[in-house]
Amino acid sequence: MKIPYYPGCTLKSTAKHFENSAIESAKALGIEFVELPKWNCCGVVTPLAEDDIMHHVAPVRNLIRVLEMNKSGAVNDEKRLLTLCSMCFNTLKRSTLRIKEKVDDLDVLNDFMYKEEDYDGSVEVVHFLEILRENGFDEIKKQVKKSLENLKIAPYYGCMLLRPKDIGIDDAERPTIFNDLLTSLSAEPIEWRAKNKCCGSFLTLDNKEIVSRLGYDILTNAQKSGADLIVTSCPLCAFNLDNRQKIIKQKHPEFEEIPVLYFTQLMAIAFDLDKEVMGLDGNYINPVPLLESKGIL
Amino acid sequence: MPKTIVLDKKSVDFLKKITDLSGETITLCDQCGTCSGGCPVVEDMDITPSQLMRMVLIGDQTVMQTKTMWLCATCNTCTVRCPRMLDVSKVAEALRQVTLRQSINKVKIDEISKEDLSELPQIALVAAFRKLTS
Ligand code: SF4
Numbered sequence A: 001m002k003i004p005y006y007p008g009c010t011l012k013s014t015a016k017h018f019e020n021s022a023i024e025s026a027k028a029l030g031i032e033f034v035e036l037p038k039w040n041c042c043g044v045v046t047p048l049a050e051d052d053i054m055h056h057v058a059p060v061r062n063l064i065r066v067l068e069m070n071k072s073g074a075v076n077d078e079k080r081l082l083t084l085c086s087m088c089f090n091t092l093k094r095s096t097l098r099i100k101e102k103v104d105d106l107d108v109l110n111d112f113m114y115k116e117e118d119y120d121g122s123v124e125v126v127h128f129l130e131i132l133r134e135n136g137f138d139e140i141k142k143q144v145k146k147s148l149e150n151l152k153i154a155p156y157y158g159c160m161l162l163r164p165k166d167i168g169i170d171d172a173e174r175p176t177i178f179n180d181l182l183t184s185l186s187a188e189p190i191e192w193r194a195k196n197k198c199c200g201s202f203l204t205l206d207n208k209e210i211v212s213r214l215g216y217d218i219l220t221n222a223q224k225s226g227a228d229l230i231v232t233s234c235p236l237c238a239f240n241l242d243n244r245q246k247i248i249k250q251k252h253p254e255f256e257e258i259p260v261l262y263f264t265q266l267m268a269i270a271f272d273l274d275k276e277v278m279g280l281d282g283n284y285i286n287p288v289p290l291l292e293s294k295g296i297l
Numbered sequence B: 001m002p003k004t005i006v007l008d009k010k011s012v013d014f015l016k017k018i019t020d021l022s023g024e025t026i027t028l029c030d031q032c033g034t035c036s037g038g039c040p041v042v043e044d045m046d047i048t049p050s051q052l053m054r055m056v057l058i059g060d061q062t063v064m065q066t067k068t069m070w071l072c073a074t075c076n077t078c079t080v081r082c083p084r085m086l087d088v089s090k091v092a093e094a095l096r097q098v099t100l101r102q103s104i105n106k107v108k109i110d111e112i113s114k115e116d117l118s119e120l121p122q123i124a125l126v127a128a129f130r131k132l133t134s
């Protein structure tokens, strides 16, 4: 299966290990990501003001690339656009919904992008987790070469995969998709309160204190619920929960660091792919000692 | 005895402006407080999300001087829980836009430290600039 793939800015820099591990794990399952030619930043956050049509231009430009790929034969009748970053997923998908709800906006956008082919509203934005679910978690089970049996994992959903409800890939309050993935990887997902609590998002720029307080609550809730590590699908959550442990440790010296991994890194580990693909040197808190102590690495 | 609140023209205009910008029928808010109860940053706010809704509803423009709209992280926890199907994050965005559209920035880009610029992922920077600068 070949599917158009939108990486977004962060997956080409601080979250390169997210991209690498996703591409290679997908390959093991027979799913090929075909990167959009000439993609642009989606804007990260969806414009919420009613009259703000302009900020839908960036997402829609990327959707036009998907139509072009279908025309050129880069993909075969595949109008779904695959995303990995939760924020890109949310922003791109919300633009597709805005156009569906307000058809007149599409005319405005097409008039504005007069150099582009018209967008027809036919592209669907999906997250990799949805493709994994569709592909069947049993297929994942078949690829597991390294057991993660002893690993207790807190699946962190955050906000952008679940909310608002019309874009969510799962139940907004009681999601299970990550749990299903972890179970199929032979790991043990834990049940915990903070799984869909906000990490503070972009407040990390001008309100580090708030973000580290939220992070402390989320991380210690995971630990008290028995987790050895946390998985996420969002590079901003990853930064706030992983890198911000530096500030958390300064404030709470008794706090014990906990690794935060992308779910695709865990797939790469369970599929026994190359060390380079796992990219475990890309995480702020080093997960290697934990994984070694569990006999996984 | 039912009491009647009479809004002056300025207040009515303000409510209309925020209603139009947010697309939310703010007058539907019944002040149940569900939004405030689940908001992850409520303790850092000077007024709660439901107070913000109430101030806009009565056209109280002093809401523009409060911190709450700048602290809303658009997490949409309140959005999925509001029994009136209202979206506080859109009202917060409308209030931010009133300020930002006068070219008044909440974050000064040239004051961001080199350390922050080098360690923050792009999505943190772009998202913050989109929400907090004009
Ligand atoms: S949850 Fe909805 S109805 Fe209740 S106070 Fe908040 S905005 Fe108003």
Ligand code: SF4
Pocket: B035, B038, B039, B040, B041, B042, B049, B071, B072, B073, B074, B075, B076, B077, B078, B079, B088, B089, B092
């Ligand atoms: S969207 Fe804003 S107001 Fe609503 S719960 Fe999240 S941070 Fe609070």
